[in-house]
Amino acid sequence: MIDAKIPAGALDSKWTKYKSTCKLVNPANKRSLEIIVVGTGLAGASAAAALGELGYKVKTFCFQDSPRRAHSIAAQGGINAAKNYQNDGDSTYRLFYDTIKGGDYRAREGNVHRLAEVSANIIDQCVAQGVPFAREYGGLLSNRSFGGTQVQRTFYAAGQTGQQLLIGAYQAQERQIALGNVVQYSRHEMLDVVMIDGKARGIIARNLVTGELERHFGHAVLLCTGGYGNVFYLSTNAMGSNVTAAWKAHKKGALFANPCFTQIHPTCIPVSGDHQSKLTLMSESLRNDGRIWVPKKQGDTRKSIDIPEEERDYYLERRYPAFGNLVPRDVASRAAKERCDAGYGVGTSKQAVYLDFAAAIQRYGKIEAGKRGIEADAETITQMGKDVVKEKYGNLFDMYEKITGENPYEVPMRIYPAVHYTMGGLWVDYELMTTIPGLYCLGEANFSDHGANRLGASALMQGLADGYFVIPYTIGNYLADEIRTKSIPTDHPAFAETESKVRDRIHMLMNIKGTKTVESFHKRLGKIMWEKCGMARNAEGLKQAIKEIQQLKNEFWSDVKIPGEINEMNPELDKANRVADFIELGELMCIDALNREESCGGHFREEHQTEDGEALRHDDKFMYVAAWEMKSEHDWQLHKEELNYEVVKPSQRSYK
Amino acid sequence: MEHKNINLKLKVWRQKNSTDKGGFETYDVKNISQEMSFLEMFDVLNEELIAEDKDPIAFDHDCREGICGMCSMYINGRPHGPWEANTTCQLHMRAFNEGETIVVEPWRANAFPIIKDLMVDRTAFDRIIQAGGYISVNTGNAVDANALPIEKAKADAAFAAAACIGCGACVAACKNSSAMLFVSAKAAHLNQLPQGQPERKTRVMNMVAQMDKEGFGACTNTGACEAVCPKEISITNIARLNLDYTCAGLTDTK
Numbered sequence: 068m069i070d071a072k073i074p075a076g077a078l079d080s081k082w083t084k085y086k087s088t089c090k091l092v093n094p095a096n097k098r099s100l101e102i103i104v105v106g107t108g109l110a111g112a113s114a115a116a117a118l119g120e121l122g123y124k125v126k127t128f129c130f131q132d133s134p135r136r137a138h139s140i141a142a143q144g145g146i147n148a149a150k151n152y153q154n155d156g157d158s159t160y161r162l163f164y165d166t167i168k169g170g171d172y173r174a175r176e177g178n179v180h181r182l183a184e185v186s187a188n189i190i191d192q193c194v195a196q197g198v199p200f201a202r203e204y205g206g207l208l209s210n211r212s213f214g215g216t217q218v219q220r221t222f223y224a225a226g227q228t229g230q231q232l233l234i235g236a237y238q239a240q241e242r243q244i245a246l247g248n249v250v251q252y253s254r255h256e257m258l259d260v261v262m263i264d265g266k267a268r269g270i271i272a273r274n275l276v277t278g279e280l281e282r283h284f285g286h287a288v289l290l291c292t293g294g295y296g297n298v299f300y301l302s303t304n305a306m307g308s309n310v311t312a313a314w315k316a317h318k319k320g321a322l323f324a325n326p327c328f329t330q331i332h333p334t335c336i337p338v339s340g341d342h343q344s345k346l347t348l349m350s351e352s353l354r355n356d357g358r359i360w361v362p363k364k365q366g367d368t369r370k371s372i373d374i375p376e377e378e379r380d381y382y383l384e385r386r387y388p389a390f391g392n393l394v395p396r397d398v399a400s401r402a403a404k405e406r407c408d409a410g411y412g413v414g415t416s417k418q419a420v421y422l423d424f425a426a427a428i429q430r431y432g433k434i435e436a437g438k439r440g441i442e443a444d445a446e447t448i449t450q451m452g453k454d455v456v457k458e459k460y461g462n463l464f465d466m467y468e469k470i471t472g473e474n475p476y477e478v479p480m481r482i483y484p485a486v487h488y489t490m491g492g493l494w495v496d497y498e499l500m501t502t503i504p505g506l507y508c509l510g511e512a513n514f515s516d517h518g519a520n521r522l523g524a525s526a527l528m529q530g531l532a533d534g535y536f537v538i539p540y541t542i543g544n545y546l547a548d549e550i551r552t553k554s555i556p557t558d559h560p561a562f563a564e565t566e567s568k569v570r571d572r573i574h575m576l577m578n579i580k581g582t583k584t585v586e587s588f589h590k591r592l593g594k595i596m597w598e599k600c601g602m603a604r605n606a607e608g609l610k611q612a613i614k615e616i617q618q619l620k621n622e623f624w625s626d627v628k629i630p631g632e633i634n635e636m637n638p639e640l641d642k643a644n645r646v647a648d649f650i651e652l653g654e655l656m657c658i659d660a661l662n663r664e665e666s667c668g669g670h671f672r673e674e675h676q677t678e679d680g681e682a683l684r685h686d687d688k689f690m691y692v693a694a695w696e697m698k699s700e701h702d703w704q705l706h707k708e709e710l711n712y713e714v715v716k717p718s719q720r721s722y723k
Numbered sequence: 724m725e726h727k728n729i730n731l732k733l734k735v736w737r738q739k740n741s742t743d744k745g746g747f748e749t750y751d752v753k754n755i756s757q758e759m760s761f762l763e764m765f766d767v768l769n770e771e772l773i774a775e776d777k778d779p780i781a782f783d784h785d786c787r788e789g790i791c792g793m794c795s796m797y798i799n800g801r802p803h804g805p806w807e808a809n810t811t812c813q814l815h816m817r818a819f820n821e822g823e824t825i826v827v828e829p830w831r832a833n834a835f836p837i838i839k840d841l842m843v844d845r846t847a848f849d850r851i852i853q854a855g856g857y858i859s860v861n862t863g864n865a866v867d868a869n870a871l872p873i874e875k876a877k878a879d880a881a882f883a884a885a886a887c888i889g890c891g892a893c894v895a896a897c898k899n900s901s902a903m904l905f906v907s908a909k910a911a912h913l914n915q916l917p918q919g920q921p922e923r924k925t926r927v928m929n930m931v932a933q934m935d936k937e938g939f940g941a942c943t944n945t946g947a948c949e950a951v952c953p954k955e956i957s958i959t960n961i962a963r964l965n966l967d968y969t970c971a972g973l974t975d976t977k
Contacts (some may be wrong), residue, residue, distance in 0.1 A: 070936065117862040132783060132842075133849050135889055136791040149813065152869060191865035196969045197858045197918045206872030224882055230790055231885060238857035243842075245853040276838055305785040339758045344766055345787045466789060469806070470760075535862045584773050586766070615912035630773050634840040636781055639773065 069322065069694055069708050073177040078714050079159070082181040084723050085497075088548035097122035100546050101554060103270055103285035105257045107134030109229075109527060110510025111291030112236035113534025119243030121539055126283055127240065127249055128272055130256045130307055130641070135237040138293060138305040139530060142229025143350035143463065144213060145221035146527040148186040153210050157218040159183045164715060166525060169215040169395050170490070170518020171668035171684065172717035173325070173692070175710065177495050177497055178515045185536040186528050190222055192535055196235040200224050210557050212355055213523035215395035215722070221524045226463045232527055236534070255281070256641060257312045258569045260288060260319050260506060263561045267316075267506035271562075271569045278634040280566050282557035286549045287542060288503045290316060291534070294489035294511040298600070298649045298656065300593020302486035303335060303348040309645040310652050313493050321501040322694035324494035324514035324707060326652065327660035330521055330669045331602050332487030333399035336470050337419040337481075347470055349422070350463055351523040355461045356427035356456070357480070359383050359399075361420050365410040371421055372481050382406055397520045397669045397682070398722060400484035404602050405680065407483070412437045414481045415682065423479035428452035440520040484602060488526060490517045490525075490669065490708050491659075494694040494708075498541035499533060502694075505545065509533035514692065519668025576643050577633055581626030587644045588623045590648070592616065592653055600657050605673040609661040616654045617701060623650060646657040655695060655703060662705065665689045675718075686717055693702060726757040729816065731769065732824040735780055738837050745837070748827075761804065761814040762787060762794065765786060782841040789813040789953065792888030795895070796841055797828040802892035802951045810890065810953045830891050832900035834938040845891050847937040854933035855926035856909040858918050874911035878916050884911035886954040893948035893956075899940030904948035906930050907964035908956045914967055931968055 074081040090098065100123050104115045115127045149162040163183040166176055187199030190208070194200065200222050201209040208217040222256040224231040225697040243249040254275040261269040261282070269284040290485060295310035297300035334349045360379045367374065382402055386390045394402075403420050406412065413419050434528045436443040443451065453476050457464065467475045493501050495515055501508050510530040517525065598611035623646070631637040666675040666682035667689070675683045692708040730753045738745030750772075755764050762784050785793040798804035798917035803925040819825065827841065835843040851948040885908070893904035910927050913919035919926070940959060949958040 113862075124831045131785055131793060132790070132845055133889065136785055136793050138786060138791070141786045141788055141790050142850075150868070188863075188865070190868045192860075192862060194868040194871065195860045195865035195918060197881070197913050197916050198917070199878050199885050199912065200868075201882075202873060202875045202878045204875050206874055206878075207869050223886075226792065227886060231882070234885060237851060239862075241849060241852045242857040242859060244849075249850070253849075292831075303788075305791065306787060307785050340756055342756060342759045342763045342767060344760070344763050347788045444969070465808070466813065469789075469809065472758075472815070472817055539862070570848060584770055586770060628773060630776070630778055636842070638781055639779060676794075 069494070069502065069706050070496065071175060071708055072498060073175070074497065078176060078180050081177050082184055089540055089544040092543045092547050092550065094122050096550040098124065100124065100549065101126070101285045102542070103288045104128070104291060105270065105289065106137065106291035106293060106512070107237070107240065108137035108139035108291060108293055108510060108513070109236055109530030110534045111137070111289070112233065112240045113531050114289055114291060114509055114538050115249050116236060116239035116243055117539045118542070119240070119246070119248035122248065125243070125249040126252065126285065127327050128252045128255045128257055130254065130275060132253055134240060134251060134253065135234060137233060138308050139233045139306065139527070140230045142224040142527055143348065144210065144352035145223035145228045145524040146189065146232060147213065147220050147522070148190045148222060148528065149183055149220060149522040150187050150190060152208060153219045155218045157220050161218065161238055162186060162220065165216050166516070166522060167518070167715050169522035169718060171519055171520055171682065171720055172518065172690070172712065172715070173328070173667055173710065174516055174518030174687070176712060176714060181537065182516050182532050183530060185532045188536055189528060189531045193232060193235050196239060198224070198231050198235040200231070203252065205486050208691055209711055211352060212393060214351055214354065214393045214399070215390070215522045218369065222350065226352065226460060229527060232531065236531070242632070256643065257315070259315045259565050260503070261562050261565045262319055262503070263555060263559065266504045268555055269557070271566050276636050278632070278637060280569060282562045284555050284557055286546060286552060287507065289507045289509060289538065290512055291509045292512045294512045295649070295652055296486045296489050298592065298653050299486040299596045300589050301338065301343060301346050301597070303332060303346050306345060307647070310429060311645050311648045313508065314648040314652055316493060316501060316503065316506055316678050318697055319503060320696070321503045321506060322494040322696055323491070323655060323693050324694045325491035325519070325659065326656045326695065327663060328490035328519050328668060329486060330396055330488040330490060331400040331484045332398055333403055333484050334422060334482045335485035335487070336467065337414060337416060337483040338547060348485070348487060349464065349467060349480060349482060352398070353422060353460060353463065356420040356459070357392065357424050359392055359420055359422055360427055361406045361411040361413060371413070380411070394695070394722045395520055395522060400602060401680070403484055419481040419483045421479035422482045424456055424475065425479070428476070430457055431455035462582065477541065487609065488521055490514065490519060490521055494692065498544060499538060500541070500545065507538065507542065509538060519670055565626070573633055573640070573644070576647070577629055579625065579627050579629070581628045583626050584628055584638055585646050588619065589629060589646045589649070591619060592650055595619070596653050596656070603671050603673050604660050606661060609657045612657045613661070616650060616657065620650045623647065654701065658703060659693055662693060663689055726817070728756050728799060729819065729821045730756045731755060731819060731822070734824060734826045735841070736828045737780070737840055740839055741836055755816055757816045759816045760787070761796070761798070761816065762812050764816060773900055777884040780841065781809070783860040784812055787812040790888060792890040795830050795843065795890055797830060799826055802830070802895040803953055804962050808953055808955050810888070823843055830895035832894045832939070834900065834902070835891060835894065843940035845889070847939070848889050848891065848902070850937065851902065851906060851933045852909065855922065855929040856913070858913060859922060871917060873917060881915045884908045884915070884956060886962055887956050888954055890953065892951045892953060894939065896947040896951040897940065898945060898947070899943060900936070900943045901948070902934050903942040903961050903964065904952065904956055904958065906934050910964045910967060911960040914963070923967060924975065927964060927967045928971050928975070
């Protein structure tokens with residue numbers, strides 16, 4: 068049995084008690100303890116800053132040219148916190164409850180409650196750093212709503228909240244670099260974990276400019292490397308986002324939990340052709356004001372503006388009157404797929420639905436006219452309404468126009484679901500430690516807080532909670548017993564051996580000299596995953612997918628073509644390293660999806676649905692975290708962590 | 724949206740590494756959908772180059788949604804290409820016509836050495852931030868966020884400056900390779916907020932000193948930076964920086 072090490076006691080006192088009783092490291096000892104942080108997104112940058120401030124010696128690594136590029140920067144809508152500034156009934160408990168329910172009762176109560184507890188501190192910390200959140204005229208912070216909640220608890224900075232939060236964390240990290248507490252390695256990619264006497268003691272990293280392999284020692288290693296959505300090839304992730312660091316840890320013994328829990332975001336710009344390299348999200352915050360609809364008539368080819376109001380089907384408002392357009396992402400995505408599959412889709416591909424702001428523009432225009440006390444004509448009202456919408460969502464509307472060539476102030480946006488976030492990840496205990504001692508995993512890369520579906524504006528919250536407020540405590544509890552461990556020189560045999568294995572693999576890849584590009588394999592993998600392990604899954608398809616992925620793996624390792632040399636800047640080689648790992652992960656995702664014979668959150672097994680097409684859980688059989696141990700190629704062993712709900716009573720999720 | 728496929732000629736800067744002399748190479752790209760992004764056209768070209776056993780073109784890119792600041796192509800004499808308020812990754816092929824020749828170069832500035840082809844080293848920007856582009860507050864010291872009301876206009880102005888993505892287009896566009904727009908955006912973000920006041924003077928002094936040390940040129944108020952900035956960072960931030968810098972110099976007690 069795997070032990071999550073959840074502290075005993077009442078749910079709302081666990082974290083307080085833990086913080087008061089965990090071991091501490093004195094300041095003099097912190098100076099001689101080294102910590103490696105891989106990845107510099109919200110989790111990594113905030114952890115590096117916080118640990119540097121405490122006096123640890125920190126090294127940070129990222130594959131981009133600067134830590135500020137990490138993909139947290141692209142998060143648009145906002146960050147949740149239980150501040151109850153709107154006096155609308157929010158509380159730590161409600162944020163906790165919404166997150167557990169939103170995750171379809173597949174997350175750990177202890178972790179989620181801690182997340183809700185520290186959420187308010189995050190906002191305070193970010194404001195102190197100078198993060199320019201949106202404000203009201205009185206000078207106080209503004210809030211908006213996100214899916215799956217009935218309160219306004221989301222803090223935001225236009226449609227660039229992730230950018231502003233990441234820049235805050237990046238600046239805090241850069242300050243620690245200036246103070247000499249953190250050393251940054253940009254354009255470096257971690258290619259393996261170094262284990263000594265059963266503990267993580269460092270990494271092998273490749274300098275992506277020179278191609279050289281480097282050895283780095285750490286008393287502890289933190290993986291803050293984000294999610295693995297790019298296994299689907301097309302996703303809202305950045306081009307470089309990858310699973311490699313987490314996958315190397317998995318191959319060294321760290322369990323991988325709930326890999327099949329992936330989030331398909333309902334509002335993305337639809338695919339336009341085979342050339343497509345990535346998909347772009349249109350923030351969930353748009354669902355505050357936008358209304359989603361399709362024509363009532365199948366195969367309607369009229370232009371959107373020619374379809375009269377009574378012939379439009381606002382299907383989310385129809386099916387879920389209580390939450391309307393703000394149902395959680397998994398529900399909204401499936402509903403869009405259902406309409407398109409049934410022949411009501413719009414656009415040339417018919418794989419899209421409308422997100423319409425016409426009503427919001429009129430509503431805001433009338434409010435403005437009222438505020439100014441003017442009798443405005445229709446045109447003026449429309450213009451004033453557009454101005455309000457522009458202030459709220461301007462950058463998103465601009466982005467939409469650049470990509471599609473259509474003006475969303477005039478015609479409804481066309482949207483379709485796309486892969487966005489991965490709830491699964493390396494298994495971690497309450498202290499965020501993986502099953503490898505000394506190896507931690509933070510942020511999207513771990514599995515712990517979002518169950519089977521993440522609510523909007525909770526990813527930023529989790530990344531910063533883990534980095535600023537959780538790891539500074541929990542790592543001390545481990546490092547307190549490491550103060551007698553001197554820095555291990557990197558000529559230790561374990562470093563040499565790990566490096567030579569990494570080198571062998573790179574040589575093996577380069578020596579294949581096949582005929583097909585890395586990109587072509589990645590696309591094929593993505594197609595298999597999207598079709599058979601995407602928004603809807605069934606046993607037959609998954610079994611077939613596993614076979615196809617195994618064949619793809621063989622083909623990759625015998626026929627991939629990588630140009631260039633090893634000891635130079637070689638982006639194709641970097642990509643080949645990543646795609647090789649994605650292929651192995653894809654197989655495990657299908658195995659996990661096949662094993663979980665129920666539907667929950669983002670995992671929808673067609674065999675398990677209610678009469679009206681909602682996800683049907685089987686709590687008696689699957690109320691557990693599926694944590695997989697790799698035994699050998701194509702062979703994994705399942706470990707179960709039972710989920711015990713002491714406070715919340717799981718029920719069929721209803722947003723009606 | 725109507726669209727068609729077009730054929731283009733690309734003249735691209737190729738340079739094997741930082742010590743190589745480098746030069747232009749010409750490529751024909753055919754049948755490019757106008758719905759493609761500019762970088763997707765490069766993806767297509769690279770796939771063809773690999774198939775022909777040639778070295779693909781190295782270029783920086785990551786988010787491909789205009790926010791990470793990594794993409795950095797100098798297209799037809801303009802950073803990020805012809806569209807206003809735009810990044811290279813968001814430029815789409817609708818911007819070009821059948822038969823056009825497009826010239827693509829890296830950012831050119833002494834402070835941004837070329838790594839390979841279209842990739843440059845922009846770590847100088849990180850070091851400028853290290854010199855003072857932050858507010859010194861350790862984790863856990865913060866008071867309640869609403870204990871400090873901030874005038875909406877000021878908060879909005881700070882946000883507008885903080886929208887800088889650190890891409891370096893301002894430097895690439897400047898005939899002096901000045902980084903003043905980048906530096907002033909960060910100073911304007913932090914110096915307009917009450918939280919940023921305690922370090923207001925040292926921030927501008929130290930950041931400007933680091934900028935000079937990195938080899939960026941001086942500002943002559945030409946305004947090319949503002950014209951190409953993908954996030955429309957205003958040149959008035961430079962005036963603000965100059966004011967803060969002068970005040971700091973005059974009142975420096977050290």
